[in-house]
Amino acid sequence: LKLHNLTRVYRTEDVETLALNNVNIEIAQGEFVAIMGPSGCGKSTLLNTIGMLDSPSSGEYWFNDENIAGYSEAQLASIRKRNIGFIFQNFNLIDELTVEENIELALLYHNIPSAERKAKVAEVMDKVGIAHRAKHMPSQLSGGQQQRVAVARAVVGEQKMILADEPTGNLDSVHGEEVMEMLQALNKEGTTIVMVTHSPAHADYAKRTINLFDGSVVTENVRAA
Numbered sequence: 001l002k003l004h005n006l007t008r009v010y011r012t013e014d015v016e017t018l019a020l021n022n023v024n025i026e027i028a029q030g031e032f033v034a035i036m037g038p039s040g041c042g043k044s045t046l047l048n049t050i051g052m053l054d055s056p057s058s059g060e061y062w063f064n065d066e067n068i069a070g071y072s073e074a075q076l077a078s079i080r081k082r083n084i085g086f087i088f089q090n091f092n093l094i095d096e097l098t099v100e101e102n103i104e105l106a107l108l109y110h111n112i113p114s115a116e117r118k119a120k121v122a123e124v125m126d127k128v129g130i131a132h133r134a135k136h137m138p139s140q141l142s143g144g145q146q147q148r149v150a151v152a153r154a155v156v157g158e159q160k161m162i163l164a165d166e167p168t169g170n171l172d173s174v175h176g177e178e179v180m181e182m183l184q185a186l187n188k189e190g191t192t193i194v195m196v197t198h199s200p201a202h203a204d205y206a207k208r209t210i211n212l213f214d215g216s217v218v219t220e221n222v223r224a225a
C-alpha cells in the first residue's frame with residue numbers, strides 16, 4: 001500500500017485539527033511495521049485510514065495498485081473484508097455471540113458454504129489455542145483469551161494484512177507477549193502487520209517503526225534482520 005501526500009483534517013464547530021499532515025508511507029506485502037508517537041499524534045487516524053474506516057481529506061491511497069480515493073462505501077467494505085483483519089485494544093468481540101460465532105461472522109461476507117465455514121473456524125481456533133472455549137461467551141474469557149479470538153477473527157478469511165491498534169494495551173506482560181508471538185508467527189507466514197503500540201519492547205517485533213508527531217512522519221527506523 002502507498003499513501004501519497006495524505007492529509008486528514010477533522011472539522012468540528014470551531015476547531016480544525018490536522019490529524020494527518022502530508023503523510024507519505026509505503027508498506028509492502030509481508031512487512032511488520034510499528035507505528036509510535038505521543039497521544040494525539042494521529043496514530044489511530046492513520047490506522048483507520050489504512051483500514052478504510054476513515055477517508056482522507058486529500059491525497060492518494062493506493063492499495064494493491066488501485067487508487068481507492070473516491071471509492072464508494074460498498075466498494076471499500078468489499079476490499080476491506082477480503083483483505084484486512086482488525087485487532088483492537090478492547091478486543092471488540094460481540095458479547096451476545098459465542099467464540100466460534102464471533103469468528104464465523106468474519107466469514108459471512110465470503111460467500112462460502114456453512115460446512116466449509118465451520119471447518120475454517122475450527123482450524124483457526126486450533127491455531128490460536130482457543131478451541132476448548134468454542135462455546136463460551138466473551139465475558140467468560142480472560143483478556144488474553146479474548147484477544148486470541150480477535151486474532152482468529154482477523155485471519156479466518158485469509159486476510160493478507162492485519163491492522164492492530166494497541167493490541168497488547170489491555171493485557172498483562174505475559175499475555176501481551178503471547179499476542180506478539182502470534183502476530184510474529186502470522187508475519188512469518190506472509191501476513192502484513194501494521195501495529196500501533198506504546199511499548200518499545202513490542203515495537204521491537206516489527207522490522208520497521210514509523211514515528212509520528214503532530215500528524216507528520218518524523219522518523220522511520222529499520223531494524224537489522
Ligand code: ADP
Pocket residue numbers: 010011012017018019037038039040041042043044045046
Ligand atoms: P492518537 O491515536 O495518536 O492518539 P488520533 O488519531 O486519535 O491520535 O487523533 C489525532 C488528532 O485528531 C487528535 O488531536 C485528536 O484530538 C483529533 N481527532 C481524532 N478523532 C477526531 C474526531 N472524530 N473529531 C475531531 N478530532 C478528532
Ligand code: ADP
Pocket residue numbers: 044048053086088089090092165
Ligand atoms: P479507540 O480508538 O477509541 O480505541 P477502536 O479502536 O475501538 O476505538 O475503534 C476505532 C474505529 O474502528 C471506530 O470508528 C470503530 O467504530 C471502528 N471499528 C471497531 N471495530 C470494528 C470492526 N470490527 N469492524 C469495522 N470497524 C470497526
